[in-house]
Amino acid sequence: MPRRALVGLARHSLFLGLAVYLPASYRPGMSAVFYDTHAHLDYPDFAAELPEIVQRAATAGIERLVTIGTDLGSSRKAIALAERFPAVYAVVGWHPNDALAAPDDIRPELHELAKHPKVVAIGETGLDYYRLPSANCGSIAEDEVLKKKQAEIFKQQLQVADEAGLNVVIHTRGDCFEQTLEIMQPFTPKVRGVFHCFVNEPAYMQRVLAMNSIVSFTGILTFKNAQTVRDTLAATPMGSFMLETDSPFLAPVPYRGKRCEPAYVKEISEAAAQVKNCSLEELSAATCKTAKTFFCRLN
Secondary structure (H helix, E strand, C coil), X not given: CCHHHHXXXXXXXXXXXXXCCCCCCCCCCCCCCEEEEEECCCCHHHHHHHHHHHHHHHHCCEEEEEEECCCHHHHHHHHHHHHHCCCEEEXXXXXXXXXXXXXXXXXXXXHHHHCCCCEEEEEEEEEECCCCHHHHCCCHHHHHHHHHHHHHHHHXXXXXXXXXXXXXXXXXXXXXXXXXXXXXXXXXXXXXXXXXXXXXXXXXXXHHHHCCCEEEECHHHHCCCCHHHHHHHHHCCCCCEEECCCECCCCCCCXXXXXXXXXXXXXHHHHXXXXXXXXXXXXXXXXXXXXXXXXXXXX
C-alpha cells in the first residue's frame, strides 16, 4: 500500500480511542530498537519458555531486557538470567510488599550482589500503602509496623546504591508519594531514581524530575481509561522517561488481560510515539540513551 494511502487510513482509524497519526518521517519497512527497562523474568510465568521469551523480544526489536529482583533470592535469579542471556541485565533489591519478610539488615548481601558486572541498579524498592493490613481486617498498629519496615529497607537500599555508585528503581503505590520523596531526599542528587510504572499527574512527574530522577511508562499507556497517564507522558521531556512492560503484568492493548512479556514494548512504544508526536526512531534514540545513562553498566 502506498505511503499516502497508509497515512490516510491511519488518520481515519482509532487506536485506544485516539486518532492514529503516522509521523511525517514514516517510511514503510523502517524499524527502531527499544529496551524493556523493567520486567520480572524470574517469575514462574516465564519458567517454561525463557529462551523463547528472549527471542520474541529480539524479533520485536527489543534489544535489552532489565529483570528486577524483589528479594535476595529473586535478585540472585535475576543475576543468573543476566549471565545466561547476553541481552538481559539485572537489578537487585527488596520489594516493599515483602518488607516484613526481610532480615533486619539486607545491606551486606545486597552489597555483594551489586558487585556483579551485569547488575545495573538497586531495587525494586520504595513504599507501598495500597493494601495495608487495616484494609483487610488488620489494625492501624499493624499498618505502622509495615510502614516502618518498608521505610527501613528502602533507606538501606538507598545506602547501598550510594556506596555502589548505582541508581535505584522506585516502587510507590498508594498514598505514599510524599513519604517516598522525603526518604529519597538525603541521597539526591548522587543517587537517582526511576519511578517505574508511573501513573500520576504531570505535577507529580515535575517533582520527580526536580529531584534529578526520571519516570517510566508501561502498557497502561494503551488503556482507554488512562488519559491521565498519556497527559503525563505528553508533558514529560524527552530524555526524562523510559519504557517498560513490568512483565508479566500490565500487558498493553491488544493483549490486555493476558500475560505480558518484553516483546510488547513494541506496542507500548507505538502508543508513546503517538502521544509524543514523534517518530519511533526519535523515541528509540531518546529512551535508549536515557536507559544507558541511568543504568550505568548497561551496554
